[in-house]
Amino acid sequence: MLQSSDLEKILMTSQDTVLAPGPVNLHPEVRKILAEPMIHHRTPEFDKILKDTLKGLQFIFQTQEPVFMHTSTGSGGMESLLINPLSKGDEIIIINSGKFGERWVEMAKVYGAIIHEIKVPWGEAVTVSQVEQLIKKYPIKMVLTQACETSTAVLHPIKELGEFISQYPDILFLVDGITACGAVELPMDLWKIDGLVAGSQKALMLPTGLSFVSFSKKAWKKIENSDIPKFYFDIKKERKANEKGETWFSSAVPHIKALQFIIHHIQTIGYSQHLNKIKMRSELFLKWLPLLGFKVYAQSPSPSVSAFTVPDGVDSQKLRNHLEEKYRVTIMGGQDQAKGKIIRIGHMGYITKEDLLRTFAGLAYSLKELQKLKLNEIELLKIINDFEKEILPEMEF
Ligand SMILES: *Cc1c(COP(=O)(O)O)cnc(C)c1O
Numbered sequence: 001m002l003q004s005s006d007l008e009k010i011l012m013t014s015q016d017t018v019l020a021p022g023p024v025n026l027h028p029e030v031r032k033i034l035a036e037p038m039i040h041h042r043t044p045e046f047d048k049i050l051k052d053t054l055k056g057l058q059f060i061f062q063t064q065e066p067v068f069m070h071t072s073t074g075s076g077g078m079e080s081l082l083i084n085p086l087s088k089g090d091e092i093i094i095i096n097s098g099k100f101g102e103r104w105v106e107m108a109k110v111y112g113a114i115i116h117e118i119k120v121p122w123g124e125a126v127t128v129s130q131v132e133q134l135i136k137k138y139p140i141k142m143v144l145t146q147a148c149e150t151s152t153a154v155l156h157p158i159k160e161l162g163e164f165i166s167q168y169p170d171i172l173f174l175v176d177g178i179t180a181c182g183a184v185e186l187p188m189d190l191w192k193i194d195g196l197v198a199g200s201q202k203a204l205m206l207p208t209g210l211s212f213v214s215f216s217k218k219a220w221k222k223i224e225n226s227d228i229p230k231f232y233f234d235i236k237k238e239r240k241a242n243e244k245g246e247t248w249f250s251s252a253v254p255h256i257k258a259l260q261f262i263i264h265h266i267q268t269i270g271y272s273q274h275l276n277k278i279k280m281r282s283e284l285f286l287k288w289l290p291l292l293g294f295k296v297y298a299q300s301p302s303p304s305v306s307a308f309t310v311p312d313g314v315d316s317q318k319l320r321n322h323l324e325e326k327y328r329v330t331i332m333g334g335q336d337q338a339k340g341k342i343i344r345i346g347h348m349g350y351i352t353k354e355d356l357l358r359t360f361a362g363l364a365y366s367l368k369e370l371q372k373l374k375l376n377e378i379e380l381l382k383i384i385n386d387f388e389k390e391i392l393p394e395m396e397f
Helices: 004-011 028-034 044-061 074-083 099-110 128-137 158-165 217-225 235-243 253-269 271-292 316-327 353-369 377-389
Strands: 067-070 091-096 114-119 140-146 172-176 195-199 211-215 305-309 342-346
Touching: 004 353, 004 377, 028 253, 044 067, 044 195, 044 211, 044 253, 067 074, 067 235, 074 099, 074 172, 074 195, 074 211, 091 099, 091 128, 099 114, 099 140, 114 128, 128 140, 128 158, 140 158, 158 172, 172 217, 211 217, 217 235, 253 271, 271 305, 271 353, 271 377, 316 342, 316 353, 353 377
Parallel strands: 091 114, 091 140, 140 172, 172 195
Antiparallel strands: 067 211, 195 211, 305 342
């Protein structure tokens, strides 16, 4: 049984921890790899690493198709996914259920696509029938969505959407899996996804700076005929370079070495165990935070990130700032219409038992210190103790 004094020790550490939906805590081995001396990217040593890592990405994406890397943030990967198969005047559907759906809209506008937007209320998931209605009305060429909309923590029904869209030989299903691919079940080939993007600083547990994309054979046909101007993100050039065992431009050597480690790490644990670890962490918070007065915000919560409406009278921005300043735990607040109203906790990355406990207990004590907790000290200690008992070794790292 934890006493107040034990808790104080855990809470008052000077170490920062990041349980945001990206960036995330780095594995100690990744930190070591990033500090190693530089090697050149045109060397036999690096060639081997690149080859192995590109193959490993196919395992992460669960695809037989090649996966490509861009030295860019996730948004660069989104752009690559969009513009490689797009042609001028294409009519496309965008599922806009939050900040990242909005980004698809802004991006597609720049490239002159004719956009049919499905505006999903924040916190809700899209339905197949919403997509079906638009497909029946317009000559649609692609459907764009997030798998997990990070701003609301909603997980969309990707399997069902993929199944439905795959009936149409001329429509591509393009998925932003930046907080899903590597953290949530999202088998590209099996679920008939035509284009998938992942990012380094979220589900792949690395620093910001790499994005990954892959396309189905159906998408490659459109890529061959695309008339949208592109240079840096030209995937045909990248493919040619990869076939020669190189990246088109200089490789981000330290990141790629660290990625190789992460993929091997996930393979060692087993993919389904890795995904389950993340799911168990999310279930822990979904179960226990309501006991402190939080409400689950997303209608279909993603295992990779959880969003909660804060208790009445609490400003979520103040709460997260307090947690960060006093307890050195970084979580996120809400954006736009959810600003001040929700908190978001990420379950990806290197997370220890102590991180989980410090986040939960830190939130409880922060509420108390903001005079928004309806529990007395004894009740509070009991809840924290009960929470601690449910942290299993399989949830760590
Ligand atoms: C973080 C994120 C992105 C891209 O963000 P960058 O800051 O460009 O790396 C895109 N989509 C989703 C769903 C995200 O969570």
